[in-house]
Amino acid sequence: MGLRWNRNLVGTSAMRSLNPAPDMSLISENHTVLEHLVKCMVGTGFHPCGTAAMLPRENGGVVDVDLKVYGVRNLRVIDSSIIPLIPSAHLQSVVYALAEKVDHSSLSKKRN
Structure with missing residues (x-):
């Protein structure tokens, strides 16, 4: 899961010194909990277009x-x-x- 990979990345000494994220150690290791966290907290920033396209x-x-x-x-x-x-x-x-x-x-x- 990308969340675990990201947690490992920001936990490295090189990244910790940059303080890129809140303390990730507080987040559960349980896959179900992590999946629920992602579903509840992750959103998109897309900009939709083309739903009524200018075409022939x-x-x-x-x-x-x-x-x-x-x-x-x-x-x-x-x-x-x-x-x-x-x-x-x-x-x-x-x-x-x-x-x-x-x-x-x-x-x-x-x-x-």
Whole structure:
């Protein structure tokens, strides 16, 4: 189990001097207890995207290049769900760019 390996790592003299974690000796050696600890205390920090991907409809897309939902009138999606692939950057910057694109596009249409 990774938790045991991590406990051994932070218990080495080299790592102890860096104080990377609380005292791991207080945590049980019992596998069931460790498994319960992991299930209760470990969370994810993922940033979901692609659940309503901007792709051609025949490829499983939900919105077109104008961010309009296929088969629904007057509905656009402007959030991370339309990003078909996970970017290497934080999603928030990509969402800001999407919002700017929509804002610019909307303003251009109002002027014309």
